[in-house]
Amino acid sequence: MIKVSDLTVRAGGFRISDVSFEIPKGSYGVLMGRTGSGKTTILEAVCGLKQVLSGTIELNGEDVTWKPAGARGIGFVPQDGSLFSTKTVRKHLSFGPTVHSWKMEDVEARVEELSEDLGIAHLLDRKPHGLSGGERQRVALGRALAVRPGVLCLDEPLSALDEETHGELIELLKKVTSDHEITVLHITHSRREAEQVGDLHFRIEEGKVVTI
Amino acid sequence: MASLALMYLLLILLMLGADVWYGFTNVSGSELARIFEQESVRHSILLTLFTCTVTAVLSVIVSVPTGYLLSRYRFPGKLFIDAILDMPIVLPPLVVGLSLLLLFNKLPSDALSFEDLLNKVGIKVTFNVTAIILAQFSVACAFSVRTMRNTFDQISPRTEQVAQTLGCSRAGAFFRVVIPEAWRGISTAGTLAWTRSMGEFGPILVFAGAIPRKTEVLSSTVYLEISTGSLETAVIVSLMMVTIAVVVLVAVRMWDRGNKGGLYHD
Numbered sequence: 001m002i003k004v005s006d007l008t009v010r011a012g013g014f015r016i017s018d019v020s021f022e023i024p025k026g027s028y029g030v031l032m033g034r035t036g037s038g039k040t041t042i043l044e045a046v047c048g049l050k051q052v053l054s055g056t057i058e059l060n061g062e063d064v065t066w067k068p069a070g071a072r073g074i075g076f077v078p079q080d081g082s083l084f085s086t087k088t089v090r091k092h093l094s095f096g097p098t099v100h101s102w103k104m105e106d107v108e109a110r111v112e113e114l115s116e117d118l119g120i121a122h123l124l125d126r127k128p129h130g131l132s133g134g135e136r137q138r139v140a141l142g143r144a145l146a147v148r149p150g151v152l153c154l155d156e157p158l159s160a161l162d163e164e165t166h167g168e169l170i171e172l173l174k175k176v177t178s179d180h181e182i183t184v185l186h187i188t189h190s191r192r193e194a195e196q197v198g199d200l201h202f203r204i205e206e207g208k209v210v211t212i
Numbered sequence: 213m214a215s216l217a218l219m220y221l222l223l224i225l226l227m228l229g230a231d232v233w234y235g236f237t238n239v240s241g242s243e244l245a246r247i248f249e250q251e252s253v254r255h256s257i258l259l260t261l262f263t264c265t266v267t268a269v270l271s272v273i274v275s276v277p278t279g280y281l282l283s284r285y286r287f288p289g290k291l292f293i294d295a296i297l298d299m300p301i302v303l304p305p306l307v308v309g310l311s312l313l314l315l316f317n318k319l320p321s322d323a324l325s326f327e328d329l330l331n332k333v334g335i336k337v338t339f340n341v342t343a344i345i346l347a348q349f350s351v352a353c354a355f356s357v358r359t360m361r362n363t364f365d366q367i368s369p370r371t372e373q374v375a376q377t378l379g380c381s382r383a384g385a386f387f388r389v390v391i392p393e394a395w396r397g398i399s400t401a402g403t404l405a406w407t408r409s410m411g412e413f414g415p416i417l418v419f420a421g422a423i424p425r426k427t428e429v430l431s432s433t434v435y436l437e438i439s440t441g442s443l444e445t446a447v448i449v450s451l452m453m454v455t456i457a458v459v460v461l462v463a464v465r466m467w468d469r470g471n472k473g474g475l476y477h478d
Contacts, residue, residue, distance in 0.1 A: 047373075048376070048377070049373045049376065049377070068376070068381075069373070069376040070376055070379040070380055070381070071379075072377070074377055075377070076373070076374055076377040078370045078374065080370070082368055082370035082373075083371075084371055084375075084389055084392070085393055086392040086395070087392070095375070095378055095388075096379060099375075099378055099384070099388070100379050140374075143374070143378070144377075146378075147378065147379070153377075
């Protein structure tokens with residue numbers, strides 16, 4: 001569950017105030033809005049990457065407003081994937097579990113499982129350079145899912161993909177999030193994409209988040 | 213545009229060619245052996261290698277956090293600090309040396325300078341090896357800082373943020389993600405500091421002197437040999453400096469490519 005209440009957050013000279021919305025556990029929420037409307041700022045606040053001025057953020061019933069990003073149990077997929085250029089796909093998938101000090105055999109098993117689920121097993125020893133847009137986003141998704149987060153935050157993850165890859169990724173997102181009952185906050189400016197993936201739809205209008 | 217680049221390239225090659233031509237036509241094998249048998253020349257080679265290496269390591273240690281702060285954070289006076297950090301690049305080398313000399317020997321007062329205070333705990337700076345390293349570091353580190361800042365500017369902060377959401381602290385994200393991504397820049401900063409230090413002369417002459425078998429480095433040797441009319445020795449030492457610089461640059465590039473250049477594996 002993601003519950004944002006009366007949130008005020010500032011990013012540089014930009015400020016968005018009194019934002020409230022709720023996405024029940026296991027639901028797929030989509031937040032839409034124009035470019036520059038503050039979608040990413042809200043998502044960054046939920047992820048713990050942007051300091052909150054006031055209001056609260058609850059994830060699965062726990063108030064995480066002042067918790068650091070790494071203690072929130074979230075997975076984050078940025079717009080361009082933001083892959084680590086020096087690490088192989090295998091290292092991307094094992095990054096989170098390694099940071100969380102998982103046992104080596106558990107890390108390896110998780111990497112195998114994820115790479116099969118996401119269709120990137122043949123890429124495990126490749127580095128990001130040369131991967132296609134779809135492959136990069138699959139790797140970014142796998143990296144985010146590796147530590148089995150309860151919440152997934154996606155910042156326009158499909159915006160740079162061609163139509164065929166876009167469709168494949170949508171099916172993949174729906175499958176992995178519903179299989180594991182993950183609560184999702186997905187940012188997009190595409191109404192079509194929102195209709196394809198979302199259970200709940202929100203829009204930022206004049207600085208407020210409204211349910212559609 | 214290409215012809216201008218070609219002209220510059222030609223100028224560099226002709227300069228080096230002039231050294232090589234003079235060396236081959238004026239220095240015999242026995243003369244070459246005599247030059248390298250000189251105790252002062254051998255000491256100068258070893259001292260240069262030692263001081264350049266220490267300076268390069270110090271420059272990397274200082275420039276990595278400095279470049280990162282300048283690249284990632286906004287703070288009051290940043291523009292001013294940024295300009296100050298570039299000062300050693302634009303200052304005349306002799307001014308750097310003179311400034312160091314004054315700093316250590318005239319401050320806080322004539323009667324009791326920093327040099328006097330350091331001498332009391334057994335550290336000698338002015339006209340010693342420490343002065344060579346300080347003189348080299350003052351200039352070389354500025355180049356390293358600029359290199360590291362540009363390196364961090366090119367690395368998206370998003371990768372660090374992703375690492376933080378995966379459980380890393382800010383420091384953890386820096387060491388696990390940013391440092392590996394910045395590795396090529398770090399090796400460039402270190403190489404640049406090393407080679408720049410080898411070519412440094414003005415500040416070393418003023419602050420450390422050119423005392424044979426004490427503070428004479430290769431650049432001072434070239435100067436001293438020219439001063440005494442021994443052009444052959446000056447040319448041979450110059451060619452050796454060129455060779456060392458080329459070997460260091462090529463070795464670092466090859467090592468760098470071998471480590472990070474592939475599409476597969478870490």
